[in-house]
Amino acid sequence: MKALVLESYNNLTYKDVENPIINDNEVLVKVKAVGICGSDVHGMDGSTGRRVPPIIMGHEASGIIHEVGNNITAWKPGDRVTFDSTIYNEDDWFTKKGMYNLSDNRMVLGVSCNEFKRGGAFAEYVVIPQHILYKIPENVSFSQAAMTEPAAVALHALNISDLDKNATILVVGSGMVGMFVIQLLKIKGVKTIIAVDTETDRLEKAKQSGADHIFKPDDKELPNLINQITGNRGVDLVFEVVGLSETINKSISLLRKGGALTIIGNLSKTIELPLQAVVTRQLKIQGSCTINGEYEEVLEYISNGKLNVERILSAEAPLEEGASWFDRLYKKEKGLMKVILKP
Numbered sequence: 269m270k271a272l273v274l275e276s277y278n279n280l281t282y283k284d285v286e287n288p289i290i291n292d293n294e295v296l297v298k299v300k301a302v303g304i305c306g307s308d309v310h311g312m313d314g315s316t317g318r319r320v321p322p323i324i325m326g327h328e329a330s331g332i333i334h335e336v337g338n339n340i341t342a343w344k345p346g347d348r349v350t351f352d353s354t355i356y357n358e359d360d361w362f363t364k365k366g367m368y369n370l371s372d373n374r375m376v377l378g379v380s381c382n383e384f385k386r387g388g389a390f391a392e393y394v395v396i397p398q399h400i401l402y403k404i405p406e407n408v409s410f411s412q413a414a415m416t417e418p419a420a421v422a423l424h425a426l427n428i429s430d431l432d433k434n435a436t437i438l439v440v441g442s443g444m445v446g447m448f449v450i451q452l453l454k455i456k457g458v459k460t461i462i463a464v465d466t467e468t469d470r471l472e473k474a475k476q477s478g479a480d481h482i483f484k485p486d487d488k489e490l491p492n493l494i495n496q497i498t499g500n501r502g503v504d505l506v507f508e509v510v511g512l513s514e515t516i517n518k519s520i521s522l523l524r525k526g527g528a529l530t531i532i533g534n535l536s537k538t539i540e541l542p543l544q545a546v547v548t549r550q551l552k553i554q555g556s557c558t559i560n561g562e563y564e565e566v567l568e569y570i571s572n573g574k575l576n577v578e579r580i581l582s583a584e585a586p587l588e589e590g591a592s593w594f595d596r597l598y599k600k601e602k603g604l605m606k607v608i609l610k611p
């Protein structure tokens with residue numbers, strides 16, 4: 269089959285590779301659409317240690333089942349599917365407690381690190397264990413379905429946070445996941461959403477996604493507005509979708525006493541934390557890790573038109589042009605958000 273292989277750091281090559289072989293509990297999916305994730309772009313230069321070459325990356329995908337393993341009865345060739353990015357063990361303490369996203373020895377599709385290597389979807393075919401498959405509703409396209417994964421990451425962060433419709437909620441970072449956080453907050457009926465980002469075009473998209481107020485982080489009007497809306501208390505909840513000292517400190521400074529910070533972004537390995545503010549203002553800080561069963565709800569929102577995933581879609585291109593699209597994303601071309609490749 270043809271695949272886009274990261275052969276060495278910063279070297280993506282479209283080439284022939286051997287067809288993957290499935291075991292009894294797996295299916296072979298003919299890939300129809302696969303999104304380029306920020307983690308693929310950051311990972312390909314070796315900086316994250318999560319894309320050790322050679323590896324076929326790609327974990328945001330959809331396709332058609334081509335072949336099923338011997339133990340599989342629930343799925344058949346021809347089924348339209350998308351799949352979780354986490355491959356987890358069903359017989360695991362965390363999985364059995366309902367937290368498969370935290371299970372031991374889990375793998376991520378298209379990731380290669382010290383602990384594991386698992387081939388991903390920048391290829392004609394990808395091997396998927398049956399327990400992470402989801403059926404695509406009939407009116408949802410393959411490209412839309414390929415964006416289920418990042419939207420589910422956003423929904424998971426909402427699910428583990430104390431959402432109150434009447435709360436004032438700040439979303440720091442209006443990239444793709446931030447945008448989905450905003451849309452999903454709107455779907456959940458949250459009345460006041462403030463978006464912060466450094467880029468004007470992203471803020472415009474945040475507004476289209478449902479943000480009531482948009483600000484650049486250094487805008488003096490931001491604290492003024494928050495004070496005005498909240499009676500000088502500060503916001504109730506922040507979703508942080510960047511993961512830098514600066515943005516997390518900004519988030520903490522705008523929270524009310526007893527407020528909560530849910531962190532999705534993790535660009536920095538470590539950050540400077542204002543410990544005394546966290547303790548004396550009794551803040552709750554929580555990390556949000558990937559997805560824990562949010563796929564079906566997201567697919568339903570895409571199917572019934574509540575969630576607009578196309579808003580973040582910048583381009584669709586053949587897989588063989590993948591290397592040049594990675595390059596454009598790596599160089600942070602303005603306005604370029606989600607790029608979907610089609611084998």
Ligand SMILES: [Zn+2]
Pocket residue numbers: 305306307327328418
């Ligand atoms: Zn991703």
